[in-house]
Amino acid sequence: MTARTRGTIDPLERLRRIQVVSDAVLAHLSVDELLDHLLVRVREILETDTAAVLLLDAARNELVARAAKGIEEEVERGVRIPVGKGFAGRIAAERRPVVLERVDHHTVLNPILFQKGIRSMLGVPLLAHGEVLGVMHVGTLTPREFTHDEIELLQVVADRVALALEARLSERTRVVIEAFQRTFLPEALPFVPGLRITTRYLPAVSSVGVGGDWYDTFSLPSGDIVLVIGDVAGHGLPAASLMGKMRNALRAQALSGGSPGEIVARCDEFHRHFGDGELVTLLVGMLDRDLTTLRFVAAGHSPPLVVGPHDARFAGGRDANPPLGLAQPPMFHESVVDLEPGTSILLYTDGLIERRDEPLEAGLERLRSTADAVLRERDATLAMNELLSSLLADAAPIDDVAVMLVHRNAKPDPVLEFAVEARARSLAPIRRALFRWLDDVAVPRAVAMEIVTAISEASANAVEHAYGPSGGNITITASLDDGAVSIRVRDAGRWRGSSKGARGKGLGLMRGLMDDVEVDTTDRGTTVTMSRRTT
Amino acid sequence: MTLQLSNVELEHEGPIAIAVVSGEVDMSNAASVREQISGSVSTNDEALVVDLTSLAFIDSAGLHVLFDLAAALSERRQHLRLIVPPGSQVARAVEIVGLPRAISVDPDRETALSSVLALGSESRPVPPGGENP
Numbered sequence: 001m002t003a004r005t006r007g008t009i010d011p012l013e014r015l016r017r018i019q020v021v022s023d024a025v026l027a028h029l030s031v032d033e034l035l036d037h038l039l040v041r042v043r044e045i046l047e048t049d050t051a052a053v054l055l056l057d058a059a060r061n062e063l064v065a066r067a068a069k070g071i072e073e074e075v076e077r078g079v080r081i082p083v084g085k086g087f088a089g090r091i092a093a094e095r096r097p098v099v100l101e102r103v104d105h106h107t108v109l110n111p112i113l114f115q116k117g118i119r120s121m122l123g124v125p126l127l128a129h130g131e132v133l134g135v136m137h138v139g140t141l142t143p144r145e146f147t148h149d150e151i152e153l154l155q156v157v158a159d160r161v162a163l164a165l166e167a168r169l170s171e172r173t174r175v176v177i178e179a180f181q182r183t184f185l186p187e188a189l190p191f192v193p194g195l196r197i198t199t200r201y202l203p204a205v206s207s208v209g210v211g212g213d214w215y216d217t218f219s220l221p222s223g224d225i226v227l228v229i230g231d232v233a234g235h236g237l238p239a240a241s242l243m244g245k246m247r248n249a250l251r252a253q254a255l256s257g258g259s260p261g262e263i264v265a266r267c268d269e270f271h272r273h274f275g276d277g278e279l280v281t282l283l284v285g286m287l288d289r290d291l292t293t294l295r296f297v298a299a300g301h302s303p304p305l306v307v308g309p310h311d312a313r314f315a316g317g318r319d320a321n322p323p324l325g326l327a328q329p330p331m332f333h334e335s336v337v338d339l340e341p342g343t344s345i346l347l348y349t350d351g352l353i354e355r356r357d358e359p360l361e362a363g364l365e366r367l368r369s370t371a372d373a374v375l376r377e378r379d380a381t382l383a384m385n386e387l388l389s390s391l392l393a394d395a396a397p398i399d400d401v402a403v404m405l406v407h408r409n410a411k412p413d414p415v416l417e418f419a420v421e422a423r424a425r426s427l428a429p430i431r432r433a434l435f436r437w438l439d440d441v442a443v444p445r446a447v448a449m450e451i452v453t454a455i456s457e458a459s460a461n462a463v464e465h466a467y468g469p470s471g472g473n474i475t476i477t478a479s480l481d482d483g484a485v486s487i488r489v490r491d492a493g494r495w496r497g498s499s500k501g502a503r504g505k506g507l508g509l510m511r512g513l514m515d516d517v518e519v520d521t522t523d524r525g526t527t528v529t530m531s532r533r534t535t
Numbered sequence: 536m537t538l539q540l541s542n543v544e545l546e547h548e549g550p551i552a553i554a555v556v557s558g559e560v561d562m563s564n565a566a567s568v569r570e571q572i573s574g575s576v577s578t579n580d581e582a583l584v585v586d587l588t589s590l591a592f593i594d595s596a597g598l599h600v601l602f603d604l605a606a607a608l609s610e611r612r613q614h615l616r617l618i619v620p621p622g623s624q625v626a627r628a629v630e631i632v633g634l635p636r637a638i639s640v641d642p643d644r645e646t647a648l649s650s651v652l653a654l655g656s657e658s659r660p661v662p663p664g665g666e667n668p
Contacts, residue, residue, distance in 0.1 A: 457595055506595035
């Protein structure tokens, strides 16, 4: 700055300087960097001694000091001013510039201002799209009359700050909600031989759309597989938070047992007791461990689409059951779908089918015909990609989209390979996975049971001996060649401890049940290779 | 809880405690199954019958529990008998580890109870009111 004397800079020149600052330099700054930078410039251009910004805490209807130049202490003490009270509070309440020609404890609430000797103040609201985001004010240590031009100049700056703030705050809210949302999606999908589960979650493009969709899938101790898709009414953090609660309530209810109808009824009761009357649509399906039947309840939710070998059709009606959250507890009716080999079931939220300008039926039919065309006889991941790109290509989703595709393989996998955590609780799932696969490849039940026993033992050995407390994985590979099943159970640990007691019996069991057992231990892990004729 | 891997139900037939184990027993639940079974036997019981008719799966950790129970009961002069249906996974596992050399195994409950009572008549009197055939 060359001129320090007030009034020597042409108002247009001042405005130009501010525009340069706010447009080019500030585009990539964070909220705090942006405010710091702008306040320095404002103080220079208006030649004031202080400049400060307070942002609105809407939940408490208070202004909170966020950034200041000249009197930084104010920020450090986290001053809060109720909207409507004092100087800043009045600006926020009246949504217009306020000038204070004399500062004392009658005119300002913040004691720092007059303790520091501030004499005159000018403040303007930060308004974006009619919403008050906060207040920006400047002050001088000598009495001063702010001119009309100066008031207008500060308001121009404030408008620009408000727009930049709004964009940053809403982007940050969107990022937070999206991160929050993702923590409630399952970390890993259950491994079930013969079944392929593929899921997608696409957050809405605009920040207001992100919120209440979720999907979930997990195995129960019984071996049954639970499939869930749901949508909480509303958007933003409240919807995301309710979604998190519903998702956890549903997991707890599913674990307590019962049919999908009973689980949904208990979730409805939970929601009526703890919720706030928000509507929640939900589809809860239970696939039996033999993968033959899907039993489900669609509560106010669009029906699952069943893509069989010959056709694609919706199972059950859209209005089979009301959504959760109504005043009166309804009965939730179950529907049943037989799952022939080669069948896919698609669960989705309305974001996949809704368009602003058409009835829901048209969206459902578009989904049905597209799925009929793209979902058959191809890799599930590619099929899902194609389905989503066909349905969402010409219109970015206005709402979140959650989709789950559950495909029952037409033919058994020739080779089964999967990895599980080396924990005792993994043993039952290992047995179920193997038993299913052995059944698929037509190994007689009695023989299958013996093979499963031997593999459970080999896996228990790895659980007990392979890893220290940090843990690791067990990888199981099974194949059927020339009437014999070959199995490998691998770990990547170092053998610890003895093989006395139960584990000694374990090796005896393995040798007694299988035709051939080899144990190969190196410092990179142990591999147990076993084979057994199927007749 | 029907969703647990295993379930132990306790019954009494006169002086005989019967533990009916169903579901699956492996290293994840063997210790708790052992607790549940041994908790079912009082010092007044002559014998414990562990009924494995509804047990779908047992591994070496579960078999170890049975050996262990037999040893603990024999120190207290109580008999242990197992009911294992022939042809089951449990029967195959029990046979391979040589469990019948240490513990008496019967194919069904009737045989098990009459065997205990036959033993009991040699060593201890049958209490009046016993409902067994």
